[in-house]
Amino acid sequence: MTTAQLVSQIKQKKSFLCIGLDVDLDKIPEHLLVLEDPIFEFNRAIIDATHHLCVAYKPNTAFYEAYGIKGWQALKKTIQYLNKNYPEIFTIADAKRGDIGNTSTMYAKAFFTDLAFDSITVAPYMGKDSVEPFLAFKDKHTIMLALTSNKGAFDFQTLTVPKQELYKEVLQVSKSWKNSENLMYVVGATKAEYFKEIRKIVPESFLLVPGVGAQGGNLQDVCKYGLSKNIGLLINSSRGIIYASKEKDFATIAALKAQELQSQMKILLKDFI
Template structure:
């Protein structure tokens, strides 16, 4: 089980905030890895994990890449999560599933990712309200609410002012942080929004931030880090996926991934 303070200590001891995104696309796996789709993806994933675990404190599995492979993809998702937890239990494991629904449905999602699979956290859409997040609040687990995402379409709603002049993302931060504590909830905040990340940190000084958008999407790592760190010098996961996974398309892909991951140490 994890707490906010335990995560802070892990970051400070390893001197990294890196979260490696396992958004594995079978079409991008190096050609020398052969076999069935399950064999290829598992060999690729385990090689990436072996190469990067020293340089990161978390892994984030984007479930869409596995769901797209059908029933077999769910098996690969399960076995990848199990591999991480059986070999590197000190690493925080995020299901990037972006779920969001009411009542019994939300409880089933929580059961799937917390009970049937060994995830420590799951990303959630806040659109349907606080009651849709409550089933994911468990001791030692974290709900990660989408507040300000890294895509260009985030301006369609998240940056729009409400009646009091505050943008919608701020209302999300205020509402959810008032209800759930630092050991229960985190917030997604896109690095592509630059100095707004600093505003987010000021609004939720004690909650963790999961930050996508560094690297391929254009967010600057050092600027984001300085804007997002909490008073303890931690409090943030900065996610990198493609920059690490596909650092090389040849037999040295794992070595190249390790080099790319090591650049996030501080």
Template sequence: MNRAALFSEIKQKSSFLCVGLDPDLSKIPKHLLQEKDPIFSFCRAIIEETAEFAVAYKPNIAFFEALGPKGWETLQKVEEIIPREIFTIADAKRGDIGNTSKLYAKAFFEKMNFDSVTVAPYMGADSVTPFLEFEGKWVILLALTSNAGSMDFQLIKDEKGKPFYQSVLEKSQSWGTPENMMYVVGATRGELIAEVRKVVPDNFFLVPGVGAQGGSLEEVAKYGMNATCGLLVNSSRGIIYASGEKDFAKAARMEAQKLQAEMKRLLDIYL
């Protein structure tokens, strides 16, 4: 999917919602445990009820990997039932030397046909550029994340006072373009989103941290939106675990619809 198609979907749905699929066997409704593939049944119901409001889905690969070979089969099935017009993100946070990264890319882009994969930049260009060799696919590079430990490295300043995350942003601009590279920018660092946007004015941001982690959707839109929206705001737990009962999918739909309504208001203001 190219950027024009993604922006078209955002305009059509008046939404920049990404639904994170983090299916935990210990948290999904108990009645699903009787199913042949409980995780698939859970994800399918969530997708069916939220696809009207979502422009992206982000399966967190760890929740599938933890199930062993069966988990990979489930991940494949989940990816296949996501409507083709909706952007797909393999949240795998890969990043290794070139030949290894190339194989990671083949796994997610060719074998499972995801539109994008999250990538860690710590090992530099040769760990990232192999993912960018696939036409029509995207790298979503970790830049400024929302977890507490992000402060251990990302905000360390060099002798000129520049934080490390800014160096990542600047250097990576020579690796990809706004047509094939996005950045993870955490919503819980609302005061820094504007600083990130100054460095990368045209790229899309994948923004975690809204909802369960306390990030402000209003701040994200105010400081992060650009002429093509430039935002995919992720909500995982706040949507998929809105209910632990048999009405879980309907409850997820209600939460997704609430976020979409707020996103429509913000798009009308800033776009």
């Protein structure tokens, strides 16, 4: 999917909502547990109920890997279901990969070629040759960790090394990498005050923003500093939507929670549409 296609979807749906599909069998409704593939059935119900309210889905691969081969099969069935039934949706493999060149190439093939995701999250700690293999894939996007929403982000990401904070250095240097136009960045919603500085470095890049909802991030604050000329934001919500109910109406309640965010986004987008 191209960036232009993503922007078109945002304007059409009046939404820049991304829904995280982080499936924990201890948290899904009990009536699903008797099914052959409860993870996929949970995902399918959530997707069917919310696809018109969001522009992206983001399965965190750890929640699938934890269940071994059955979890991986559920992930594959989920992405196949999305690509077949809702091909306009932007898909994100939240895998946070990052390794030396040959290994990164294989990770890229796994998620871009075999699973056919539109994008993948990566960790930049090993530098250019660990990220560029992902950037080589046409119409695929690499979403690089920049300033994350967790408390531990302050351990390294905001340290000055030596002229500016590390996260700023990561953003600045990454712009020089081959095919850097395919880069997006992860910036946590709990760091809303940093968005103004981030936009000085990457004014038009898309930012994937976790942390709205359960983690305490504020949508209005993020948009105040983070919206760009081409909108440039994907706001992710996971637990606040998919686990809003453990009853048989879980998908309906999830849609109501998604609609609450979409309604706020519609107002914030009035100057863009």
